[in-house]
Amino acid sequence: MVVPMKSDFEAQLRAVSLRVTRPRLAVLSALRDHPHVDTDAVLSLVRADHPTVSHQAVYDVLRALTDTGLVRRIQPAGATARYELRVRDNHHHAVCRTCGAIADVDCADGLAPCLTASDDHGFVIDEAEVVYWGTCPECVTHSSEGS
Amino acid sequence: MVVPMKSDFEAQLRAVSLRVTRPRLAVLSALRDHPHVDTDAVLSLVRADHPTVSHQAVYDVLRALTDTGLVRRIQPAGATARYELRVRDNHHHAVCRTCGAIADVDCADGLAPCLTASDDHGFVIDEAEVVYWGTCPECVTHSSEGS
DNA sequence: GCACGAAACTTGAACGATTCCAGAAAGGGG
DNA sequence: CCCCTTTCTGGAATCGTTCAAGTTTCGTGC
Known part of the structure; x- marks a missing residue:
């Protein structure tokens, strides 16, 4: 399996000088298991494990991850933004x-x-x-x- | 000049069985003169000639024109929709x-x-x-x- | 040229995705 | 272990777009 594990995500975050937080790891895991999901779906997936995560945190995390290149944003015309792990x-x-x-x-x-x-x-x-x-x-x- | 004139727009509209209305001609003219503008800019341009046109009309017109292929919608990620005359x-x-x-x-x-x-x-x-x-x-x- | 039905427009409110804000919490270097 | 900064929480605000009800206008047929 080439699927990144939790520890890999940690390393990836540190590599781009982002703090390792639960929401961030949860978002990365969610994207690993479900490519091409939208923000709302990410939020649901994250809350399955961490019910207290706010929607704002997911927006912040997705922005931080896309800005640093760990995650890729896909936004087809007329649809809401979707995300996938950057490859x-x-x-x-x-x-x-x-x-x-x-x-x-x-x-x-x-x-x-x-x-x-x-x-x-x-x-x-x-x-x-x-x-x-x-x-x-x-x-x-x-x-x-x-x- | 290969620039379409008012009468051409009229013919184009009829060709796709759309009624010829002032807002539609105004939108087409605006797009001819200003490619790649967003809805708001179209509205401003249209209102320069026809101050009473509602924003809803512009949305309707742009939808009708894109649906029939007279106009092309461009929607880069994270930006508002823009339009250009279909070529x-x-x-x-x-x-x-x-x-x-x-x-x-x-x-x-x-x-x-x-x-x-x-x-x-x-x-x-x-x-x-x-x-x-x-x-x-x-x-x-x-x-x-x-x- | 006039009336009629359908399509299009006006006005105004609703909506969903995203962002802004202030304060609380938590990561991690020293 | 402490402190500072980044990040997160909760809630309100914003933006572009769409929905809905009622009125006007187009364009066909008489």
């Missing part, structure tokens, strides 16, 4: 227009596709984010059943 | 992390880059949206000045 390979996401489900998608062109814009207008680009919009297998099935 | 070439956007400025970027690979995910997990993908995150020329200048 080095820059993979992208397929988002279902119907139910909002998110799946990981590896880069088509090996690494960092389209990272170099043809004409960048002087922008200094550090990341290319790709969202594949479509319909997930389940919703495809359901909609075809209905026809 | 056929599927171009993408460079977004400044500092000031939120948006610039059009043509596809690096000719058309529709990365539209085919390597493993789509059964998703039926109809669009690949690419956001280039970085720093715009102005913010680059300002930050280097400060150092």
Whole structure:
């Protein structure tokens, strides 16, 4: 298993000079077990173990973790923010227009596709984010059943 | 000039069976003159000519126009929704992390880059949206000045 | 040119996600 | 073990967006 354990999270936090706190460890654990969850789901998951954690703490923690790069924020248009543990390979996401489900998608062109814009207008680009919009297998099935 | 005129907007609206109303023409004009504006800016622009237009009307119009494909909604993570007149070439956007400025970027690979995910997990993908995150020329200048 | 039904607009309130604030608690270097 | 700073708690405020009721306007058919 390559799944990070509690102690790993502790090391990761210290590595970016963040204090090791219960809420933070709980959030990291929640994200390890449930990728692509939104803030509310994180809160529920965290409270399963630590009922006293405030929603504000979860917002603070998620912000601190995204700012330091431990966690990646995904925010498809029109949906609430979702989070996943940051992994080095820059993979992208397929988002279902119907139910909002998110799946990981590896880069088509090996690494960092389209990272170099043809004409960048002087922008200094550090990341290319790709969202594949479509319909997930389940919703495809359901909609075809209905026809 | 290839800029659409009022009469063109009228034809476009009729083409998608939408009624031709003053608010709709005003919104289209505003977007023609100011690409990448948010709802609030659209409202201001529209009210310059038609002071009585309600904010709700602008939301309705923008929704109707995006639903019918006349207008494209852009919603970078953490920012409010922005809109631009839909153009056929599927171009993408460079977004400044500092000031939120948006610039059009043509596809690096000719058309529709990365539209085919390597493993789509059964998703039926109809669009690949690419956001280039970085720093715009102005913010680059300002930050280097400060150092 | 006029009336009628449906679509669109106005006004105003409600809503959900996120942020701000002040005070209490807890991490961790000395 | 203490103190200072960071973090957390609780609650209110904010922002963008949407919902709802009633009125106006578009555009088709007479």
